[in-house]
Amino acid sequence: xxxxxIIIILSAIVxxxxxxxxxxxxxxxxxxxLLIATGVGIKYLSDYYGYIARDVSKLVKxxxxxxxxxxxxxxxxxxxxxxxxxxxxxxxxxxxLFIFILSAVGIALLLTNWLHEPFDQSFLYAVPxxxxxxxxxxxxxxxxxxxxxxxxxxxxxxxxIIGILVFNYMLMQNAMSAASVLVFTGKIGLAxxxxxxxxxxxxxxxxxxxxxxxxxxxxxxxxxxxYAMGETIHIPSLLIVLVFGLVINNSSTLIxxxxxxxxxxDDMNNILGFMRAITAETSFLIxxxxxxxxxxxxxxFIFYDADVWIIGSLIVAILLFVRFLYLRLILRTNLFPExxxxxxxxxxxxLFYSIPPAKSLGSFNEGILFFVIAITSILMMIGxxxxxxxxxxxxxxxxxx
Numbered sequence: 001x002x003x004x005x006i007i008i009i010l011s012a013i014v015x016x017x018x019x020x021x022x023x024x025x026x027x028x029x030x031x032x033x034l035l036i037a038t039g040v041g042i043k044y045l046s047d048y049y050g051y052i053a054r055d056v057s058k059l060v061k062x063x064x065x066x067x068x069x070x071x072x073x074x075x076x077x078x079x080x081x082x083x084x085x086x087x088x089x090x091x092x093x094x095x096x097l098f099i100f101i102l103s104a105v106g107i108a109l110l111l112t113n114w115l116h117e118p119f120d121q122s123f124l125y126a127v128p129x130x131x132x133x134x135x136x137x138x139x140x141x142x143x144x145x146x147x148x149x150x151x152x153x154x155x156x157x158x159x160x161i162i163g164i165l166v167f168n169y170m171l172m173q174n175a176m177s178a179a180s181v182l183v184f185t186g187k188i189g190l191a192x193x194x195x196x197x198x199x200x201x202x203x204x205x206x207x208x209x210x211x212x213x214x215x216x217x218x219x220x221x222x223x224x225x226x227y228a229m230g231e232t233i234h235i236p237s238l239l240i241v242l243v244f245g246l247v248i249n250n251s252s253t254l255i256x257x258x259x260x261x262x263x264x265x266d267d268m269n270n271i272l273g274f275m276r277a278i279t280a281e282t283s284f285l286i287x288x289x290x291x292x293x294x295x296x297x298x299x300x301f302i303f304y305d306a307d308v309w310i311i312g313s314l315i316v317a318i319l320l321f322v323r324f325l326y327l328r329l330i331l332r333t334n335l336f337p338e339x340x341x342x343x344x345x346x347x348x349x350x351l352f353y354s355i356p357p358a359k360s361l362g363s364f365n366e367g368i369l370f371f372v373i374a375i376t377s378i379l380m381m382i383g384x385x386x387x388x389x390x391x392x393x394x395x396x397x398x399x400x401x
Contacts, residue, residue: 013038017288024140028384030377032136032291032345036370039295057353060293064350067286069220069227069241071135071346074279075157076245077272078138081253088147091331092154096132099326100162103130106318114311115363124170124359128352129315129372131163132156133345135287140380141341144387152341157242160347164238167351171359188239191230195243198226202244203251206271216278248272287346294349302367312371319376340383343376 017035024031081089107126112119134156141149165188172180202219223241230237247254249272302308323342327335352369 013292014285014288017284017292021139021284025142028140028381030136030140030343030381032287032343033374033377035288035291036295036298036374039292040298040300041295042292043296043298056293056296060290060297061350061353063286063290063293064346064353065228066224067135067283067290067346068238068350069224070279070283070286071138072157072160072238072241073223073245074276074283075134075138075153075160076242077249077276077279078153079157079246079249081246081250088150089154092151093158095151095326095331096155096158096162098330099322100130100159100166102322102326103319104166106322107315110311110314110318111361111364114307114314115361117361117363120170121359121361124167124355125352125361125364127163127167127170128348129344129369130319131344131347131351132159132341133343133347134160135283135347136343136345136377137341137380140343140384143384144337148338151338161238161242163347164351167354171356191237191239192243194226194230194237195240198222198240199244199247203248206248206275216275220282248275290346298370302365303371305365305367308365308367308371311365312368312375315368315372316375316379319372320379337380337383337387340379340386343380344373345377348373 016038017031020031020034023029023034104123104126107129108119108123111117111122111125115122132155134153137156138153141152144152169180169184172184174180202222205219205222223244226240227237230240319342320339323339324335327338348369
């Protein structure tokens with residue numbers, strides 16, 4: 001293709017994604033489904049007009065890794081820490097932890113018995129399928145009441161972190177041994193120490209440089225560098241991104257007085273607002289191309305396999321059942337729309353592609369992955385529509401009274 005043609009296509013995709021976001025706000029149809037469908041359409045149009053199909057799996061992984069950094073940072077910049085948040089943080093963390101564990105065990109048992117595969121490898125596949133995608137759910141909560149929105153933001157963010165930590169642990173040799181537990185605990189401790197040091201360094205860069213644009217992208221480059229180096233030596237480096245975002249957003253609480261003066265944090269509110277805007281814009285751009293490229297990799301013929309429908313439906317049923325039990329019996333909270341806000345997305349895809357060949361399941365059909373992503377996104381849409389109707393009814397009733 002000519003360079004101008006490529007520019008036209010990329011620009012059209014970004015504009016189309018923006019229109020999908022507007023449509024999603026009006027109809028509650030998750031924009032992720034529209035982006036994936038666009039990717040599938042591009043693939044079949046390319047085949048129809050005789051273009052050679054390209055292998056974009058490596059590009060999907062790279063975009064996914066960058067998107068993961070931006071999404072966790074975006075979520076962390078929305079999380080406030082304080083005494084008045086203790087109950088919210090406790091409830092959302094316990095929800096993310098227990099729902100994740102029960103879902104992963106349930107899905108692993110299903111795969112073990114249905115596909116006749118070892119439990120440890122089945123559990124590794126179950127982990128990505130048990131993570132709530134903050135990349136999908138957070139943008140969909142803008143119209144919810146503040147207390148529901150905060151719960152979903154915290155829960156999905158914790159789900160991301162817990163899922164990634166467990167996934168990294170399961171990649172270790174002899175993961176079930178006590179020695180592996182000790183080694184991994186040490187890696188978490190190292191990640192926390194690196195997080196604290198990196199956060200202070202990045203805040204220093206932010207507060208000492210007057211050029212806003214250079215400031216943000218320099219910080220992002222340092223974050224990406226530290227994240228990639230951490231992944232190379234197998235430490236949970238996503239904690240670094242989370243801690244940095246939390247420290248930036250809660251500098252008045254987490255940074256001691258003397259250190260505040262040295263770091264010159266007086267201008268932190270302006271920096272925070274700028275970082276939120278840039279992070280949101282960058283996350284939007286990366287999500288757009290990630291999900292379109294993911295759609296491009298999907299072969300619709302895999303849905304002719306009955307196992308895709310049966311196993312996919314059973315996995316979604318397990319996810320719904322576990323979430324219902326925990327929200328109703330443990331938290332004793334309102335089920336709508338929280339019960340249905342459990343989409344799978346970017347992290348699920350990224351971790352699935354990160355499973356090494358030595359631990360892969362030959363009998364696992366990739367169509368199951370897309371099926372679960374699609375159905376959980378549709379369920380989220382239904383939950384948001386039901387909540388909207390409920391709110392509209394309540395408002396109408398008040399007006400009549």
